[in-house]
Amino acid sequence: MEDKYLIYKLSESIKKTTDINKELFAQMNVKRGLRNEDGSGVLVGLTRIGDVVGYEKQPDGTLKPIPGKLYYRGMDVEDLVHGVQRENRPGFEETAYLILSGVLPNKSELETFREIIMKTMPLEHKATMNILSLQGKNIMNILARSVLELYTYDENPDDISPDNLIRQSINLIAKFPTIIAYAYQVLRHNQLARSLHIRHPYEDRSVAENFLFMMKGKDAYTDLEVKILDLALILHAEHGGGNNSTFSVRVVSSTETDTYSAIAAGIGSLKGPLHGGANIKVKGMLDDMKKNISDWKDTDEIDAYLLKILNKEAYDRNGLIYGIGHAVYTISDPRAQLLKEMAEQLAKEKHREEEFEFMKRIEERAVKIFMDYKGSHAKSAKQVCVNVDFYSGFVYDAIGLPSEVFTPLFAMARIVGWSAHRIEELNFSSKRIIRPAYKNVLETQPYVPIHER
Ligand SMILES: CC(=O)SCCNC(=O)CCNC(=O)[C@H](O)C(C)(C)COP(=O)(O)OP(=O)(O)OC[C@H]1O[C@@H](n2cnc3c(N)ncnc32)[C@H](O)[C@@H]1OP(=O)(O)O
Numbered sequence: 485m486e487d488k489y490l491i492y493k494l495s496e497s498i499k500k501t502t503d504i505n506k507e508l509f510a511q512m513n514v515k516r517g518l519r520n521e522d523g524s525g526v527l528v529g530l531t532r533i534g535d536v537v538g539y540e541k542q543p544d545g546t547l548k549p550i551p552g553k554l555y556y557r558g559m560d561v562e563d564l565v566h567g568v569q570r571e572n573r574p575g576f577e578e579t580a581y582l583i584l585s586g587v588l589p590n591k592s593e594l595e596t597f598r599e600i601i602m603k604t605m606p607l608e609h610k611a612t613m614n615i616l617s618l619q620g621k622n623i624m625n626i627l628a629r630s631v632l633e634l635y636t637y638d639e640n641p642d643d644i645s646p647d648n649l650i651r652q653s654i655n656l657i658a659k660f661p662t663i664i665a666y667a668y669q670v671l672r673h674n675q676l677a678r679s680l681h682i683r684h685p686y687e688d689r690s691v692a693e694n695f696l697f698m699m700k701g702k703d704a705y706t707d708l709e710v711k712i713l714d715l716a717l718i719l720h721a722e723h724g725g726g727n728n729s730t731f732s733v734r735v736v737s738s739t740e741t742d743t744y745s746a747i748a749a750g751i752g753s754l755k756g757p758l759h760g761g762a763n764i765k766v767k768g769m770l771d772d773m774k775k776n777i778s779d780w781k782d783t784d785e786i787d788a789y790l791l792k793i794l795n796k797e798a799y800d801r802n803g804l805i806y807g808i809g810h811a812v813y814t815i816s817d818p819r820a821q822l823l824k825e826m827a828e829q830l831a832k833e834k835h836r837e838e839e840f841e842f843m844k845r846i847e848e849r850a851v852k853i854f855m856d857y858k859g860s861h862a863k864s865a866k867q868v869c870v871n872v873d874f875y876s877g878f879v880y881d882a883i884g885l886p887s888e889v890f891t892p893l894f895a896m897a898r899i900v901g902w903s904a905h906r907i908e909e910l911n912f913s914s915k916r917i918i919r920p921a922y923k924n925v926l927e928t929q930p931y932v933p934i935h936e937r
Pocket residue numbers: 523757758759760762794803804805806807808809810811812858861862863866871872873
Protein backbone atom coordinates (compact mmCIF):
# COMPACT_ATOMS: atom_id res chain seq x y z
CA MET A 485 0.00 0.00 0.00
CA GLU A 486 1.25 3.50 -0.81
CA ASP A 487 2.22 5.61 2.24
CA LYS A 488 -0.11 8.44 1.30
CA TYR A 489 -3.05 6.07 0.86
CA LEU A 490 -2.49 4.63 4.33
CA ILE A 491 -2.35 8.16 5.81
CA TYR A 492 -5.63 8.95 4.00
CA LYS A 493 -7.24 5.75 5.34
CA LEU A 494 -6.10 6.52 8.88
CA SER A 495 -7.41 10.07 8.71
CA GLU A 496 -10.77 8.89 7.36
CA SER A 497 -10.90 6.32 10.12
CA ILE A 498 -10.17 8.79 12.93
CA LYS A 499 -12.98 11.05 11.70
CA LYS A 500 -15.36 8.24 12.69
CA THR A 501 -13.56 6.84 15.73
CA THR A 502 -13.14 10.21 17.47
CA ASP A 503 -16.75 11.27 17.08
CA ILE A 504 -18.60 11.50 20.40
CA ASN A 505 -22.20 12.63 20.34
CA LYS A 506 -22.66 15.90 22.25
CA GLU A 507 -25.92 14.60 23.80
CA LEU A 508 -24.00 11.81 25.61
CA PHE A 509 -22.27 14.39 27.80
CA ALA A 510 -25.58 15.63 29.16
CA GLN A 511 -27.03 12.10 29.46
CA MET A 512 -24.04 10.88 31.48
CA ASN A 513 -23.64 14.10 33.43
CA VAL A 514 -20.12 14.61 32.07
CA LYS A 515 -18.95 18.23 32.03
CA ARG A 516 -17.67 19.11 28.55
CA GLY A 517 -14.47 21.16 28.90
CA LEU A 518 -14.86 20.84 32.66
CA ARG A 519 -17.78 23.31 32.41
CA ASN A 520 -21.19 23.19 33.99
CA GLU A 521 -24.28 23.63 31.81
CA ASP A 522 -24.38 27.36 32.66
CA GLY A 523 -20.79 27.82 31.39
CA SER A 524 -19.21 28.19 34.84
CA GLY A 525 -16.14 26.07 35.52
CA VAL A 526 -16.38 22.81 37.47
CA LEU A 527 -14.63 23.34 40.80
CA VAL A 528 -11.46 21.24 40.77
CA GLY A 529 -9.29 22.89 43.39
CA LEU A 530 -8.72 25.50 46.04
CA THR A 531 -6.15 28.27 45.80
CA ARG A 532 -4.87 31.26 47.73
CA ILE A 533 -3.19 32.89 44.74
CA GLY A 534 -5.54 34.54 42.25
CA ASP A 535 -9.26 35.12 41.87
CA VAL A 536 -11.10 35.81 38.61
CA VAL A 537 -14.65 37.11 39.00
CA GLY A 538 -17.12 37.62 36.16
CA TYR A 539 -20.53 36.67 37.56
CA GLU A 540 -22.44 36.26 40.79
CA LYS A 541 -24.34 33.11 41.69
CA GLN A 542 -27.98 34.01 42.47
CA PRO A 543 -30.09 32.25 45.16
CA ASP A 544 -32.00 30.43 42.36
CA GLY A 545 -28.68 29.04 41.05
CA THR A 546 -28.48 31.25 37.95
CA LEU A 547 -25.45 33.40 37.15
CA LYS A 548 -25.71 37.17 37.10
CA PRO A 549 -23.11 38.87 34.84
CA ILE A 550 -21.12 41.55 36.68
CA PRO A 551 -18.16 43.78 35.73
CA GLY A 552 -14.96 41.72 35.89
CA LYS A 553 -12.60 41.77 38.83
CA LEU A 554 -9.14 40.24 39.19
CA TYR A 555 -7.38 39.74 42.51
CA TYR A 556 -3.75 38.80 43.11
CA ARG A 557 -3.37 37.35 46.61
CA GLY A 558 -6.62 39.06 47.59
CA MET A 559 -5.57 42.44 46.20
CA ASP A 560 -7.60 44.13 43.46
CA VAL A 561 -5.29 44.36 40.44
CA GLU A 562 -6.66 47.84 39.66
CA ASP A 563 -5.44 49.07 43.06
CA LEU A 564 -2.06 47.45 42.49
CA VAL A 565 -1.71 49.07 39.05
CA HIS A 566 -2.88 52.50 40.19
CA GLY A 567 -0.63 52.23 43.27
CA VAL A 568 2.57 51.78 41.27
CA GLN A 569 1.46 54.23 38.58
CA ARG A 570 0.86 56.92 41.23
CA GLU A 571 4.43 56.46 42.45
CA ASN A 572 5.71 56.41 38.86
CA ARG A 573 7.78 53.26 39.22
CA PRO A 574 7.83 49.84 37.54
CA GLY A 575 5.47 47.32 39.12
CA PHE A 576 6.13 43.94 37.54
CA GLU A 577 8.86 42.90 40.00
CA GLU A 578 6.65 43.91 42.95
CA THR A 579 3.75 41.96 41.42
CA ALA A 580 5.97 38.90 41.06
CA TYR A 581 7.02 39.17 44.70
CA LEU A 582 3.38 39.50 45.81
CA ILE A 583 2.16 36.56 43.72
CA LEU A 584 5.02 34.28 44.72
CA SER A 585 5.08 35.05 48.42
CA GLY A 586 1.53 36.20 49.20
CA VAL A 587 2.59 39.55 50.69
CA LEU A 588 3.74 42.92 49.35
CA PRO A 589 7.47 43.49 49.80
CA ASN A 590 8.79 46.37 51.90
CA LYS A 591 11.33 48.72 50.30
CA SER A 592 14.42 46.72 51.16
CA GLU A 593 12.85 43.36 50.26
CA LEU A 594 11.81 44.77 46.89
CA GLU A 595 15.26 46.21 46.27
CA THR A 596 16.96 42.89 47.01
CA PHE A 597 14.39 40.93 44.97
CA ARG A 598 15.00 43.30 42.01
CA GLU A 599 18.74 42.89 42.33
CA ILE A 600 18.45 39.10 42.34
CA ILE A 601 16.27 39.20 39.21
CA MET A 602 18.57 41.62 37.39
CA LYS A 603 21.70 39.67 38.12
CA THR A 604 19.99 36.42 37.11
CA MET A 605 18.79 37.77 33.75
CA PRO A 606 21.98 37.05 31.77
CA LEU A 607 22.07 33.57 30.29
CA GLU A 608 24.97 31.22 30.86
CA HIS A 609 27.26 31.06 27.85
CA LYS A 610 26.07 27.51 27.06
CA ALA A 611 22.41 28.59 27.08
CA THR A 612 23.11 31.53 24.75
CA MET A 613 25.02 29.29 22.36
CA ASN A 614 22.16 26.79 22.47
CA ILE A 615 19.60 29.45 21.48
CA LEU A 616 21.86 30.60 18.65
CA SER A 617 21.86 27.09 17.24
CA LEU A 618 18.14 26.31 17.68
CA GLN A 619 16.24 25.98 14.42
CA GLY A 620 12.63 27.07 14.05
CA LYS A 621 10.41 30.10 13.54
CA ASN A 622 8.10 29.82 16.53
CA ILE A 623 9.46 31.48 19.66
CA MET A 624 6.98 29.70 21.98
CA ASN A 625 8.40 26.44 20.73
CA ILE A 626 11.97 27.72 21.15
CA LEU A 627 11.08 28.94 24.65
CA ALA A 628 9.76 25.50 25.62
CA ARG A 629 12.90 23.82 24.29
CA SER A 630 15.14 26.33 26.08
CA VAL A 631 13.28 25.76 29.35
CA LEU A 632 13.77 22.00 29.04
CA GLU A 633 17.45 22.66 28.33
CA LEU A 634 17.73 24.65 31.60
CA TYR A 635 17.11 21.36 33.42
CA THR A 636 20.57 20.24 32.33
CA TYR A 637 22.25 23.41 33.73
CA ASP A 638 20.49 23.09 37.10
CA GLU A 639 22.58 21.31 39.74
CA ASN A 640 19.47 20.34 41.65
CA PRO A 641 16.70 20.05 39.03
CA ASP A 642 14.44 17.44 40.66
CA ASP A 643 14.37 18.80 44.21
CA ILE A 644 10.83 19.97 45.06
CA SER A 645 11.57 21.52 48.46
CA PRO A 646 10.15 25.08 48.84
CA ASP A 647 13.54 26.82 48.85
CA ASN A 648 14.62 25.03 45.68
CA LEU A 649 11.27 25.79 44.02
CA ILE A 650 11.65 29.50 44.83
CA ARG A 651 15.21 29.49 43.50
CA GLN A 652 14.06 27.85 40.26
CA SER A 653 11.07 30.18 39.93
CA ILE A 654 13.13 33.37 40.27
CA ASN A 655 15.63 31.95 37.80
CA LEU A 656 12.87 31.35 35.23
CA ILE A 657 11.18 34.75 35.81
CA ALA A 658 14.55 36.43 35.25
CA LYS A 659 15.62 34.34 32.26
CA PHE A 660 12.42 34.29 30.17
CA PRO A 661 12.91 37.87 28.82
CA THR A 662 16.51 37.13 27.81
CA ILE A 663 15.63 33.82 26.13
CA ILE A 664 12.74 35.43 24.22
CA ALA A 665 14.73 38.49 23.10
CA TYR A 666 17.71 36.39 21.99
CA ALA A 667 15.45 33.89 20.20
CA TYR A 668 13.88 36.80 18.31
CA GLN A 669 17.27 38.27 17.39
CA VAL A 670 18.36 34.90 15.98
CA LEU A 671 15.11 34.59 14.05
CA ARG A 672 15.52 38.10 12.62
CA HIS A 673 19.12 37.33 11.68
CA ASN A 674 18.22 34.03 10.00
CA GLN A 675 15.00 35.12 8.29
CA LEU A 676 15.77 38.69 7.32
CA ALA A 677 19.55 38.44 7.00
CA ARG A 678 19.93 41.34 9.49
CA SER A 679 22.84 41.83 11.93
CA LEU A 680 22.68 39.65 15.03
CA HIS A 681 22.25 41.69 18.25
CA ILE A 682 22.83 39.80 21.47
CA ARG A 683 22.59 42.54 24.11
CA HIS A 684 23.62 41.88 27.69
CA PRO A 685 20.84 43.04 30.10
CA TYR A 686 21.61 45.97 32.44
CA GLU A 687 21.70 45.33 36.19
CA ASP A 688 19.92 48.55 37.09
CA ARG A 689 16.87 48.48 34.77
CA SER A 690 13.44 46.95 35.22
CA VAL A 691 12.42 43.74 33.44
CA ALA A 692 10.25 45.77 31.04
CA GLU A 693 13.03 48.20 30.16
CA ASN A 694 15.64 45.46 29.81
CA PHE A 695 13.36 43.58 27.44
CA LEU A 696 12.91 46.67 25.24
CA PHE A 697 16.66 47.26 25.35
CA MET A 698 17.46 43.65 24.33
CA MET A 699 14.87 43.81 21.53
CA LYS A 700 15.40 47.33 20.18
CA GLY A 701 18.73 48.64 21.45
CA LYS A 702 19.98 51.53 23.57
CA ASP A 703 17.84 54.70 23.56
CA ALA A 704 15.45 53.09 21.05
CA TYR A 705 12.38 53.25 23.32
CA THR A 706 10.41 55.94 25.18
CA ASP A 707 9.37 56.18 28.85
CA LEU A 708 5.76 55.55 27.87
CA GLU A 709 6.77 52.36 26.04
CA VAL A 710 8.50 51.07 29.19
CA LYS A 711 5.47 51.99 31.32
CA ILE A 712 2.95 50.29 29.09
CA LEU A 713 5.04 47.14 28.73
CA ASP A 714 5.40 47.03 32.51
CA LEU A 715 1.61 47.38 32.80
CA ALA A 716 1.04 44.55 30.30
CA LEU A 717 3.39 42.33 32.32
CA ILE A 718 1.55 43.11 35.57
CA LEU A 719 -1.81 42.35 33.94
CA HIS A 720 -0.73 39.03 32.41
CA ALA A 721 1.11 37.72 35.48
CA GLU A 722 -1.63 35.56 37.01
CA HIS A 723 -5.18 34.39 36.36
CA GLY A 724 -6.27 31.85 38.95
CA GLY A 725 -5.80 28.10 38.80
CA GLY A 726 -8.37 27.29 36.12
CA ASN A 727 -6.96 28.95 33.01
CA ASN A 728 -5.71 26.25 30.66
CA SER A 729 -1.97 26.88 30.98
CA THR A 730 -1.92 27.23 34.77
CA PHE A 731 -4.12 24.18 35.14
CA SER A 732 -1.72 22.28 32.85
CA VAL A 733 1.19 23.31 35.08
CA ARG A 734 -0.77 22.19 38.15
CA VAL A 735 -1.74 18.84 36.58
CA VAL A 736 1.84 18.07 35.55
CA SER A 737 3.26 19.34 38.87
CA SER A 738 0.93 17.06 40.82
CA THR A 739 3.02 14.10 39.61
CA GLU A 740 5.98 15.68 41.47
CA THR A 741 7.96 15.98 38.25
CA ASP A 742 10.62 18.69 37.80
CA THR A 743 9.93 22.41 37.35
CA TYR A 744 11.19 22.54 33.75
CA SER A 745 8.85 19.75 32.56
CA ALA A 746 5.86 21.39 34.24
CA ILE A 747 6.60 24.87 32.85
CA ALA A 748 7.16 23.48 29.34
CA ALA A 749 3.59 22.09 29.54
CA GLY A 750 2.29 25.56 30.44
CA ILE A 751 4.10 27.12 27.48
CA GLY A 752 2.60 24.52 25.12
CA SER A 753 -0.89 25.31 26.40
CA LEU A 754 -0.51 29.08 26.27
CA LYS A 755 0.58 28.93 22.62
CA GLY A 756 -2.92 27.83 21.54
CA PRO A 757 -5.01 30.41 19.62
CA LEU A 758 -7.94 30.01 22.03
CA HIS A 759 -5.66 31.00 24.94
CA GLY A 760 -2.51 33.21 24.82
CA GLY A 761 -2.02 32.66 21.10
CA ALA A 762 -5.15 34.73 20.50
CA ASN A 763 -3.05 37.93 20.63
CA ILE A 764 -1.40 37.06 17.29
CA LYS A 765 -4.75 36.06 15.83
CA VAL A 766 -6.23 39.41 16.90
CA LYS A 767 -3.46 41.25 15.07
CA GLY A 768 -4.01 39.15 11.93
CA MET A 769 -7.77 39.75 12.13
CA LEU A 770 -7.38 43.52 12.59
CA ASP A 771 -4.87 43.75 9.73
CA ASP A 772 -7.37 41.90 7.56
CA MET A 773 -10.16 44.28 8.63
CA LYS A 774 -7.98 47.34 7.91
CA LYS A 775 -7.43 46.00 4.41
CA ASN A 776 -10.99 44.93 3.66
CA ILE A 777 -13.04 47.70 5.25
CA SER A 778 -12.85 50.81 3.10
CA ASP A 779 -14.43 53.28 5.54
CA TRP A 780 -13.24 52.65 9.11
CA LYS A 781 -16.03 54.84 10.44
CA ASP A 782 -18.79 52.93 8.69
CA THR A 783 -20.40 50.68 11.30
CA ASP A 784 -22.51 48.90 8.65
CA GLU A 785 -19.34 47.84 6.86
CA ILE A 786 -17.76 46.71 10.15
CA ASP A 787 -20.90 44.75 11.10
CA ALA A 788 -20.98 43.03 7.71
CA TYR A 789 -17.36 41.94 8.05
CA LEU A 790 -17.89 40.65 11.62
CA LEU A 791 -20.90 38.66 10.48
CA LYS A 792 -18.76 37.13 7.74
CA ILE A 793 -16.25 36.04 10.40
CA LEU A 794 -18.99 34.41 12.46
CA ASN A 795 -20.29 32.67 9.34
CA LYS A 796 -16.79 31.33 8.58
CA GLU A 797 -16.54 33.43 5.42
CA ALA A 798 -13.74 35.79 6.45
CA TYR A 799 -10.29 35.86 8.07
CA ASP A 800 -9.22 32.32 9.11
CA ARG A 801 -12.72 30.91 8.49
CA ASN A 802 -12.81 29.44 11.97
CA GLY A 803 -15.97 31.34 12.99
CA LEU A 804 -14.22 33.11 15.88
CA ILE A 805 -13.86 36.82 16.50
CA TYR A 806 -10.51 36.77 18.29
CA GLY A 807 -10.09 38.88 21.41
CA ILE A 808 -13.79 38.50 22.23
CA GLY A 809 -15.31 36.18 24.83
CA HIS A 810 -14.01 34.68 28.02
CA ALA A 811 -14.68 31.62 30.13
CA VAL A 812 -15.26 33.73 33.27
CA TYR A 813 -15.61 37.42 32.38
CA THR A 814 -19.00 38.58 31.10
CA ILE A 815 -19.48 42.35 31.15
CA SER A 816 -15.79 43.31 31.19
CA ASP A 817 -12.24 42.02 31.52
CA PRO A 818 -10.53 44.46 33.91
CA ARG A 819 -7.17 43.87 32.21
CA ALA A 820 -8.54 44.95 28.81
CA GLN A 821 -9.95 48.13 30.42
CA LEU A 822 -6.64 49.04 32.07
CA LEU A 823 -4.65 48.33 28.92
CA LYS A 824 -7.09 50.29 26.78
CA GLU A 825 -6.69 53.40 29.02
CA MET A 826 -2.94 53.44 28.44
CA ALA A 827 -3.19 52.35 24.81
CA GLU A 828 -5.08 55.59 24.18
CA GLN A 829 -2.08 57.59 25.40
CA LEU A 830 0.23 55.45 23.30
CA ALA A 831 -1.94 55.93 20.21
CA LYS A 832 -1.47 59.69 20.63
CA GLU A 833 2.31 59.41 21.06
CA LYS A 834 2.55 57.24 17.93
CA HIS A 835 -0.01 59.23 15.89
CA ARG A 836 -2.18 56.15 15.51
CA GLU A 837 -5.40 57.67 16.85
CA GLU A 838 -7.41 56.80 13.75
CA GLU A 839 -6.50 53.13 14.06
CA PHE A 840 -7.25 53.19 17.77
CA GLU A 841 -10.69 54.70 17.15
CA PHE A 842 -11.27 51.93 14.59
CA MET A 843 -10.44 49.32 17.25
CA LYS A 844 -12.81 50.89 19.76
CA ARG A 845 -15.54 50.79 17.13
CA ILE A 846 -14.77 47.13 16.38
CA GLU A 847 -14.91 46.34 20.11
CA GLU A 848 -18.35 47.91 20.44
CA ARG A 849 -19.75 46.37 17.25
CA ALA A 850 -18.21 42.90 17.82
CA VAL A 851 -19.85 42.53 21.23
CA LYS A 852 -23.23 43.57 19.83
CA ILE A 853 -23.01 41.50 16.64
CA PHE A 854 -21.83 38.45 18.56
CA MET A 855 -24.68 38.65 21.05
CA ASP A 856 -27.31 39.21 18.36
CA TYR A 857 -25.87 36.33 16.33
CA LYS A 858 -25.67 33.92 19.26
CA GLY A 859 -29.12 34.94 20.36
CA SER A 860 -30.47 33.46 17.17
CA HIS A 861 -27.94 30.67 16.60
CA ALA A 862 -27.36 29.07 20.00
CA LYS A 863 -29.49 27.70 22.80
CA SER A 864 -28.45 30.45 25.15
CA ALA A 865 -27.15 33.91 24.27
CA LYS A 866 -23.79 34.55 25.89
CA GLN A 867 -22.79 37.85 27.47
CA VAL A 868 -19.34 38.68 26.07
CA CYS A 869 -16.75 41.43 26.30
CA VAL A 870 -13.31 42.03 24.84
CA ASN A 871 -10.60 40.07 26.63
CA VAL A 872 -7.01 41.09 27.44
CA ASP A 873 -5.78 39.87 24.04
CA PHE A 874 -7.88 42.42 22.14
CA TYR A 875 -5.73 45.47 22.95
CA SER A 876 -2.40 43.80 23.79
CA GLY A 877 -1.43 43.26 20.14
CA PHE A 878 -2.05 46.94 19.31
CA VAL A 879 0.07 47.96 22.29
CA TYR A 880 2.98 45.66 21.40
CA ASP A 881 2.86 46.71 17.76
CA ALA A 882 2.77 50.39 18.69
CA ILE A 883 5.86 50.01 20.88
CA GLY A 884 7.66 48.42 17.95
CA LEU A 885 7.58 44.78 19.02
CA PRO A 886 7.07 42.15 16.31
CA SER A 887 4.18 39.68 16.38
CA GLU A 888 6.61 36.77 16.88
CA VAL A 889 7.04 37.88 20.51
CA PHE A 890 3.36 38.65 21.31
CA THR A 891 2.53 35.27 22.87
CA PRO A 892 6.04 34.85 24.35
CA LEU A 893 5.43 38.19 26.15
CA PHE A 894 2.36 36.61 27.74
CA ALA A 895 4.54 33.69 28.90
CA MET A 896 7.18 36.13 30.18
CA ALA A 897 4.56 37.49 32.61
CA ARG A 898 2.57 34.30 33.31
CA ILE A 899 5.70 32.41 34.42
CA VAL A 900 5.01 34.20 37.72
CA GLY A 901 1.52 32.70 38.13
CA TRP A 902 2.63 29.29 36.87
CA SER A 903 5.46 29.24 39.44
CA ALA A 904 3.18 30.25 42.33
CA HIS A 905 0.60 27.61 41.38
CA ARG A 906 3.26 24.92 41.01
CA ILE A 907 4.59 25.77 44.46
CA GLU A 908 1.06 25.68 45.92
CA GLU A 909 0.26 22.39 44.17
CA LEU A 910 3.36 20.78 45.67
CA ASN A 911 3.00 22.20 49.15
CA PHE A 912 -0.52 22.09 50.47
CA SER A 913 -0.77 19.48 53.19
CA SER A 914 -3.51 17.31 51.68
CA LYS A 915 -2.19 17.23 48.08
CA ARG A 916 -3.05 14.42 45.70
CA ILE A 917 -2.08 13.50 42.14
CA ILE A 918 -4.68 15.00 39.76
CA ARG A 919 -6.39 12.07 38.14
CA PRO A 920 -9.96 12.57 36.92
CA ALA A 921 -11.97 9.92 35.07
CA TYR A 922 -13.23 9.45 31.49
CA LYS A 923 -16.35 7.38 30.88
CA ASN A 924 -15.76 4.88 28.08
CA VAL A 925 -18.63 4.98 25.54
CA LEU A 926 -17.44 2.26 23.17
CA GLU A 927 -18.63 -1.35 23.04
CA THR A 928 -15.96 -4.02 23.56
CA GLN A 929 -14.75 -5.90 20.45
CA PRO A 930 -12.98 -9.25 19.93
CA TYR A 931 -9.39 -9.50 18.71
CA VAL A 932 -9.39 -10.78 15.09
CA PRO A 933 -6.30 -12.66 13.82
CA ILE A 934 -4.57 -10.78 11.00
CA HIS A 935 -5.36 -13.33 8.24
CA GLU A 936 -9.10 -12.94 8.98
CA ARG A 937 -9.27 -9.08 8.67
C1 LIG B 1 -5.90 35.15 27.74
C2 LIG B 1 -6.97 34.35 27.25
O1 LIG B 1 -6.82 33.18 27.13
S1 LIG B 1 -8.38 35.14 26.91
C3 LIG B 1 -9.13 34.22 25.61
C4 LIG B 1 -8.45 34.45 24.31
N1 LIG B 1 -9.11 33.73 23.22
C5 LIG B 1 -9.81 34.34 22.25
O2 LIG B 1 -9.92 35.55 22.20
C6 LIG B 1 -10.40 33.45 21.20
C7 LIG B 1 -11.85 33.80 20.92
N2 LIG B 1 -12.68 33.45 22.04
C8 LIG B 1 -13.09 32.16 22.26
O3 LIG B 1 -12.78 31.24 21.50
C9 LIG B 1 -13.93 31.86 23.50
O4 LIG B 1 -14.65 33.00 23.84
C10 LIG B 1 -13.08 31.39 24.69
C11 LIG B 1 -12.30 30.13 24.32
C12 LIG B 1 -12.12 32.46 25.14
C13 LIG B 1 -13.98 31.12 25.88
O5 LIG B 1 -14.82 30.16 25.51
P1 LIG B 1 -16.08 29.73 26.37
O6 LIG B 1 -16.35 30.61 27.48
O7 LIG B 1 -15.87 28.31 26.66
O8 LIG B 1 -17.19 29.99 25.41
P2 LIG B 1 -18.09 28.86 24.88
O9 LIG B 1 -17.23 27.88 24.15
O10 LIG B 1 -18.96 28.40 25.99
O11 LIG B 1 -18.90 29.70 23.87
C14 LIG B 1 -20.28 29.64 23.72
C15 LIG B 1 -20.56 29.79 22.28
O12 LIG B 1 -20.01 31.04 21.82
C16 LIG B 1 -19.08 30.81 20.77
N3 LIG B 1 -17.99 31.76 20.95
C17 LIG B 1 -17.34 32.09 22.08
N4 LIG B 1 -16.44 33.05 21.82
C18 LIG B 1 -16.55 33.34 20.51
C19 LIG B 1 -15.90 34.26 19.66
N5 LIG B 1 -14.92 35.06 20.11
N6 LIG B 1 -16.24 34.29 18.36
C20 LIG B 1 -17.21 33.48 17.89
N7 LIG B 1 -17.87 32.58 18.64
C21 LIG B 1 -17.53 32.52 19.94
C22 LIG B 1 -18.63 29.38 20.95
O13 LIG B 1 -18.15 28.86 19.71
C23 LIG B 1 -19.92 28.72 21.42
O14 LIG B 1 -20.76 28.54 20.32
P3 LIG B 1 -21.86 27.34 20.30
O15 LIG B 1 -22.77 27.59 21.46
O16 LIG B 1 -22.50 27.53 18.98
O17 LIG B 1 -21.05 26.09 20.43
